[in-house]
Amino acid sequence: MSSDTYNIQIEVETQYIEEQSLPEQDRYVFAYTITIHNTGKLPARLLNRHWVITDANNRIQEVKGEGVVGEQPHLNPGEQFRYTSGTMLQTPVGSMQGTYQMIADDGVEFDADIPAFTLSIPRTLH
Template sequence: MTDSSRYSIRVEVEPAYLDQESAPQEDRYVFSYTVTIQNLGEMAAKLVRRHWIITDANGERREVSGEGVVGEQPLLGPGDQFRYTSGAMLNTPVGSMEGSYELIADDGTTFTAAIPAFTLAMPRTLH
């Protein structure tokens, strides 16, 4: 069990539809998402792995895991934040993403930060 005051990460995500990259007639809907990761804890931590669950409107689920984010394994000191933009492609105009990051604190403790679920939606598809 980890001490939440020592290891606390906030994750916020801002998705956007990429009209120029998408081809709805070919069931190709492209989205970007900008993630802000902030260390609210008392100890520095390095983001070492990511795990995403991407689900489209047909219920098709894809999982993506790997080292770091956008080729980096950022070290976040207390109060630091790291921001990056990445992308996802769906076969439907609406879907969702959620997941987690695995981090290692300076004291060697490994812990997980949840990435809250967010919606990917082509404009004017949701009310």
């Protein structure tokens, strides 16, 4: 399978949601905005997501499901899809990583890796 035929690039931006967080109750809410770019040669649809969310105490949550934010976006080469979602941690710092299961228009299924990214309240990490 040629990597330039099936190629999805993922960009992530994160934000701490202070107004929804309750640090005194170990509740830290974060938003993340994902931009999915189809940099491959074939159109592809996002079928499923798989997230691994780890907090600073090494508690791991796994999230699996169809699509993202209720959609299974179909991206032609050069197109992108952007969405915002969120998660809650019991610690002020954590990380997320995962995969999107994709299917190209030729029927080939492949995974698009979501590189690990950090969730942290402001002024916690340098």
